[in-house]
Amino acid sequence: MLASLLAAEEPSSLLAARWQMALSLGWHIVLACFGVAFPMLIYVVHRRGLRHNDSVALGLAKRWSKVAAVLFAVGAVSGTILSFEMGMLWPELMRTYGDVIGLPFALEGIAFFIEAIFIGIYLYGWGHLPGRVHLLMLVPIAVSGVVGTFCILAVNAWMNSPSGFRMVDGEVTDVDPWAAMFNNGVWIQFLHMWVATVMVVGFVTAAVYAAGMLRGRDDAHHRLGFHVAFAFAAVAAVLQPVVGHLAGARLADAQPTKLAAMELAPETEQPAPLVIGGILLDGERRFAIEIPRLGSLIARASVDRPVVGLDAFADDERPRDGLVSMVHLSFQVMVGIGLALAGLSVAWWWAGRRGRDLLASRRFLRIALVAGPASVLALELGWMTTELGRQPWVVYDHMRVAEAVTRGSGVWVSLSVLVVVYTAMTVGAVLTLRSMSRRWLDGDPLDLPTPYDPARRSRRRSTRGRH
């Protein structure tokens, strides 16, 4: 009864708060990927440059670090917004569970500190630090990126599999922050996301060089950039289906409502079919292709174990029909993209082993160009699957999103401001990165003078004069 009362009195700010969180997380997660995985790529080319005295590799490392400087700055501020939003949008979540799940956030704070410090040193280090010491500065950046990923995923996994406390008469007691952090879901969720960061950064970076080569810039610089990035992405893409499958296999026990939504199962079926496509309309599955038994085989590792349907749960303890369709389709498109990228990676390895130069094939380059945005799309769809699939819970089986949200007004205003500011920031970042790349193509020096430098202004003016 209390639950239906809550549903009736849904705070007006709830939808705005959910949109704001979704937009700011969805935006930040792409940059977070670069914070985590890009340092590894830079390390490989920087090391190659030093080891083999390879000026192409060293030049690449320098350019990538200039790009990283912009991406990290934007990532740092958009990450800060998220920490504000934890309190501004979800005060009741933090009031009740802040001390249960705060520990990994505190550790993430330390990791972020280390990352920011060594990025500062590394970027400053060109021309200021001896080569080997300079290269070494990338190690703490890469390590803290991975630790930070673990910490953030620990929080998310805890929201899916809450542990480390007991509820007694509505009060949180027996808090064990370490048990909350090392909950049942943490390792597999972390692994799934970490591999995803490598895929996104690898495929997106490779796509940039594929675009260059499609425009006829087939030089050592583009080839090395492509190969290093694609190699990272390919290894990750081949691992990801396995990791993702293991993550999904937990759900029958850990979050049956999410599994039911992903499998588009309004009713329990035994054995369950694999449902491809389709949506839920008035509680009925429509427009789907069904392959008998395969659903049980994939989700339950058995030919006859059931996938429990949504009808096994009370109306207010499972996602609504519209959300169920979104979860199902997000999940399946993600899986589709993931499998395609894994296939592309295997094909690339195979061709390489047989001595074929795929970079000479325009068709391959075009596919590689599409793989970049596709990997980002898969990342976003994966987060939509896990977040929408948990509805109506913010802490699974313990706290509803509607109970966590702020009671105050004004969230529609802050959402509007966020949309405007983030749009402007996206435009600024794209313009800045494009102009960097153009200037490098024109043969301008790597170290650009400050924009207010009169020397540069006069040089610009004279350039214009020549046209």
Add this chain to the structure above:
Amino acid sequence: MDESLAADLVAAILFLGVVAYAVFAGADFGSGLWDLTAGDAEAGAPMRTLVDRALGPVWEANHVWLIFVLVYLWTGFPGPFASIMETLFVPFGLAAVGIVLRGAAFAFRKTAPNLAQARLYGACFAASSLVTPFFFGAIAGAVASGRVPAAGGGDRWTSWTGPTSLVGGILAVCTCSFLAAVFLTAEADRGDDAALLQRCRRRAIGTGIVTGAVALAGVLPLRADAPALVDGLTGRALPLILASVVAGTTTLWALWRERFELARVTAAGAVAAVVLGWGVGQWPWLLVDEIEVEAAAGAGATLWALLVVFGLAAVTVLPALAYLFWVTQRDDP
């Protein structure tokens, strides 16, 4: 050892984070004023180049102190965190916008494709740097004058527009500008532009005097508006306030005598002492007149975990920070 000790220690660590953020990020924010008033593209180039050089490698690390404070607050004192963020939704939202515009515009400006865009980003960076500290000062004033109810749901506007918030906001902008001017003077001293050095030095002395005057005058409205804070400031925290006055005066003298390295240390000390004075002054309240530190604390096991994390930070972050400052300050620019 008991839980209340752990709560006190976590609160002290959290407040050290506030002090570090005020000093280090404060100096970064404060340079916005000098960037904004540097003149047109031609005349302002030396100042803006100096700002770029001074902030470039360190601003992100300095910014993380804010994250540190937020996570320690919500983990150690979840109730007050929720109440503060809910009640002070507006100033936190405005500060968030300022932080985003400042950081992004600073990064974009350096690589902007043309002067027009560089100007736009520069103005964005400078203006948001200038106003953001005001909102943090107003937030501090709201907490210190007892306008944040422990249960949350305080008024979204009057909570941060009272006299203490206005004093806090103006004082924050002044101290940031003062710190930045002193730090930029020391940075300019490492270069060879004598005119730029004197320009920074004059601004540092000028804002030092203004900041001191604002701080003294600010006490008057506080007496009626935040009596608990004023009692603390003129009692328990008085040594810190006096230390801040001495350090501030020493800074002016050092700037006058062109001893810029000393000025940098004493200016940081003056700001650190006054911020610490606020913390000591409102002790043991976490939210003044609402809830005390020990009552506001979260679970004991979590407090101990936070102390472990701080130990970890002390052996990893602090040496790394020292290395960052050493590397970027060691050789000639």
